[in-house]
Structure formats: C-alpha cells, structure tokens
Amino acid sequence: MNLNDFEGGNEVGDFLRRWENPTPNADAKARLMAALAAETNGQTTKAQSFRVSKGSLWLLLTAQIRFVHPATWIASLLAMLCGVLVTLTLHDGGTPFFVWVAPIVTALGIAFLYGDDTGEVLEIQLATPISPRVLMLGRLALIFAFDLCLAVLASVILALAQSEISLVPLILSWFVPMTFLSGLAFALSMWLFDPLASVFVSLSLWGLFVARSTVASPLWDVTGLPNFLAVEMYPFILALAAVTVAAGWWLAGREGWILHG
Amino acid sequence: MNDEMLAFRLQQGDKTAINALAERHYDALLGYLYRLMDADRALAEDVLQETFLRVMRNIGLYTYPRPFKAWLYAIATNLARNHYKSGYVRLTQSIDDEIGGDESLDADLLSREAAREVREVLGGLPPQQREVIILAYYQAMRSQEIGEILDIPAGTVRSRLSIGIARVRALMKEKSE
Numbered sequence: 001m002n003l004n005d006f007e008g009g010n011e012v013g014d015f016l017r018r019w020e021n022p023t024p025n026a027d028a029k030a031r032l033m034a035a036l037a038a039e040t041n042g043q044t045t046k047a048q049s050f051r052v053s054k055g056s057l058w059l060l061l062t063a064q065i066r067f068v069h070p071a072t073w074i075a076s077l078l079a080m081l082c083g084v085l086v087t088l089t090l091h092d093g094g095t096p097f098f099v100w101v102a103p104i105v106t107a108l109g110i111a112f113l114y115g116d117d118t119g120e121v122l123e124i125q126l127a128t129p130i131s132p133r134v135l136m137l138g139r140l141a142l143i144f145a146f147d148l149c150l151a152v153l154a155s156v157i158l159a160l161a162q163s164e165i166s167l168v169p170l171i172l173s174w175f176v177p178m179t180f181l182s183g184l185a186f187a188l189s190m191w192l193f194d195p196l197a198s199v200f201v202s203l204s205l206w207g208l209f210v211a212r213s214t215v216a217s218p219l220w221d222v223t224g225l226p227n228f229l230a231v232e233m234y235p236f237i238l239a240l241a242a243v244t245v246a247a248g249w250w251l252a253g254r255e256g257w258i259l260h261g
Numbered sequence: 262m263n264d265e266m267l268a269f270r271l272q273q274g275d276k277t278a279i280n281a282l283a284e285r286h287y288d289a290l291l292g293y294l295y296r297l298m299d300a301d302r303a304l305a306e307d308v309l310q311e312t313f314l315r316v317m318r319n320i321g322l323y324t325y326p327r328p329f330k331a332w333l334y335a336i337a338t339n340l341a342r343n344h345y346k347s348g349y350v351r352l353t354q355s356i357d358d359e360i361g362g363d364e365s366l367d368a369d370l371l372s373r374e375a376a377r378e379v380r381e382v383l384g385g386l387p388p389q390q391r392e393v394i395i396l397a398y399y400q401a402m403r404s405q406e407i408g409e410i411l412d413i414p415a416g417t418v419r420s421r422l423s424i425g426i427a428r429v430r431a432l433m434k435e436k437s438e
Binding site for chain 1: 276279280283286287288291292295296302305306309310313316317318326372375378379380382383394398399426429430
C-alpha cells in the first residue's frame with residue numbers, strides 16, 4: 001500500500017517519513033537469540049502435528065506457481081499464439097496447424113518442470129510431510145491447466161475465424177495427444193530427472209505421430225505402425241495417457257530416496 | 262527458504278528455524294513495535310522478544326502454508342495492545358536517546374525535532390488508526406495483509422486508513438499554525 005494512493009498522500013507520506021527507523025541494538029538482538037536458545041533447550045524435540053488448514057490443497061497448488069519458471073508461462077503463451085496465427089494465415093483445409101503445436105507445447109512445459117536445476121527446491125519440498133506425489137502432480141496440473149485454457153481459447157478463436165473448422169473436433173484433435181504427451185513427459189521426468197532427455201523423447205515421438213498422420217509412405221505398411229492420431233485411436237491414446245500419469249505418480253513416490261539415497 | 266517453510270520446519274522440530282525467522286524479521290518488527298509503543302525502545306524490545314517466544318511456544322497453531330508474517334505481526338500487535346489496555350506508564354524517555362549522534366549537530370537536532378512531531382501526531386490518533394497507518398506506511402503492507410494481522414476486513418482497513426490520514430493531515434495543520 002502506498003499513501004500516494006490517497007488524496008494528499010504525498011504530503012502525509014513526506015511528513016511520516018521524518019520518523020526514521022530505530023537502529024537495531026546488537027545487545028538486544030543477542031539477548032533475543034539467547035532467550036530463544038534457552039527456550040529451545042527447554043522444549044522437547046517432539047515434532048508437533050502438522051496442521052493442514054482448510055483449503056490447504058488449493059494453497060499448496062498455488063504455492064507451486066513460484067517454482068515454475070516465468071519463461072514457461074510466456075513460452076506457452078507465445079507458442080500457442082504462433083500456432084493460432086499460422087493457422088489463421090495458412091490454413092487451407094486439412095488438419096489445422098494449431099493441432100500440431102498445442103500438444104507438444106504442453107509436453108515441453110511439463111518436461112522442464114523437473115530437473116537438476118529444480119533439485120534444491122525439490123529437496124526442500126520433500127522435507128515436508130506433503131507427499132512428493134502430490135507436489136509433482138500439482139505442478140503437472142498447473143501447467144496442463146494453463147495450457148489447456150490457452151488451447152481452448154485458441155480453438156474458440158480459430159473456430160470463429162475459420163468457418164470450416166469445427167470447435168469440438170478441433171479440441172479433441174489436440175486434447176487427446178496433449179494428455180498423452182503430457183503424461184509421457186511427466187513419467188520420463190520422474191524417471192530420468194533430465195528435462196532434455198524428456199524433451200528429446202517427447203519431440204521424437206510426436207514427430208513420428210505427425211509424420212505417420214500426414215506423410216504417405218510405404219514405411220508405414222512395412223512397419224505396421226498405426227496412425228495414432230486417427231479418431232479411432234483416441235480411446236487407446238487416452239488409456240496410454242492414464243498409464244503414463246500413473247507411472248509418473250509411482251515414480252514420484254521414489255523421488256525421495258533418489259535424492260537422499 | 263521462505264518464512265512459511267521455516268515455520269513449518271520449526272513445527273517439525275527444527276529449532277534453528279526460529280533463529281532464521283528472528284534474523285529476518287527483527288529490524289522491521291522492531292520498527293513497528295517501536296512506533297506502536299510510542300518510541301519506548303526498551304518496551305518495544307521486550308515485546309519483540311516476547312513475540313518470538315510466543316511464536317516458538319505456539320508454533321503448533323500455525324497452519325502451513327498461510328502467510329507467516331501476518332501471523333507474526335498479529336502476535337506482536339496483540340502483545341502491544343495488552344500494554345495499552347493495562348495502562349502501562351509511559352516512560353518519559355526522550356526521543357533524543359533514539360536518534361543518536363552528537364547533540365551539537367544541527368542536522369541531528371532537526372531530525373529529532375521532526376521525529377518528535379511525527380510521534381506526537383501519531384500519538385494523537387486512536388490506536389486502531391495508528392496501527393493501520395504504521396503497518397501501511399512504515400511496513401509497506403497491503404490492505405489484505407493488514408486485515409489478516411488485525412483480524413478485520415480489508416474494507417475496514419482502507420476506511421481506518423482514510424480516516425487516519427485525514428486526521429494526520431488535520432493535526433499537521435494544527436501544528437503548523
């Protein structure tokens with residue numbers, strides 16, 4: 001709060017400013033520390049029960065926001081925006097370009113949530129009784145929810161701007177692979193704890209999916225590789241997504257001993 | 262490590278966490294209590310010490326991850342209010358003792374005089390308005406945070422602040438006449 005918010009605040013602020021802060025007294029501070037030391041020596045070392053406030057899960061979730069690098073939010077926003085702009089500019093029927101962008105943007109964001117550079121923060125968080133699984137899933141949910149909202153908004157814009165694009169099929173076409181790639185990035189991060197490795201695998205797999213869906217080649221007949229982005233494959237892909245998230249969930253429970261072992 | 266994490270660690274038995282919290286908040290809390298206790302430095306230091314001791318003894322009441330600072334200042338404010346209500350005898354401690362330096366320096370004298378004026382003006386406010394002004398201006402806190410400390414709605418904070426500032430302005434005008 002700033003007194004300048006109020007009319008005539010500058011005048012009052014200038015007046016109040018004349019009363020400066022007292023200079024801390026080193027002796028008084030030392031007495032405080034001594035009193036605290038005496039108090040701690042007198043206390044038992046029994047840990048107090050962990051109190052969870054009402055709505056604490058929501059608070060914990062929002063507390064995870066600070067551990068997500070701001071670049072992650074900005075990069076997602078810019079990438080989705082580019083996807084929309086390219087689609088609006090170059091779409092001439094067929095699969096909108098945005099469908100190729102949205103899933104991988106989310107997967108990359110999730111891949112970079114976990115890694116050596118977040119290790120110190122993670123170690124602190126793992127020192128709390130809050131399950132590491134909850135913490136990890138919380139971060140996953142944050143990024144996924146953010147990108148999901150962006151992608152839905154982008155889809156609405158595209159459906160309104162391009163009459164040949166229908167909203168629900170558009171959403172389904174990116175939502176299904178988005179869930180799978182996000183789950184995969186999550187599981188890989190919990191396993192490898194290396195965002196670049198997770199990115200590499202996710203990008204490679206996505207590249208393969210897109211190529212299979214868009215490029216005609218005898219290679220597909222030879223290998224028997226199905227088109228994972230076909231509508232009939234959606235239930236299978238969603239099931240795979242559930243499996244990858246479950247795998248990541250299980251792996252996250254091991255994170256504690258990975259770091260401390 | 263943020264305050265909430267330190268408080269949580271203290272709750273879990275990490276005794277060193279209270280030292281880190283005390284180091285972090287000592288200066289600002291002293292400034293707050295010093296102004297609240299009408300420039301009674303000794304009393305402000307006593308209340309400050311009692312505040313941290315209360316934090317330690319009642320850490321089980323802290324609910325992670327609620328803002329620790331608001332909880333800390335709430336304890337300090339309540340302890341300070343106990344002194345108002347008990348009608349403690351104000352020391353006639355001169356503010357000259359607080360703003361140090363050589364008495365012969367004119368700048369220092371002006372500084373002390375200016376501080377005395379501010380102290381008298383703030384002393385002319387009801388405690389409710391004084392608390393809000395000190396927290397808002399000197400501690401740079403927002404309405405919501407002040408509301409959590411004083412256990413009042415943010416709207417009431419803004420209302421008290423507005424009335425308090427008007428009163429300060431009126432008292433400033435009286436002094437200048």
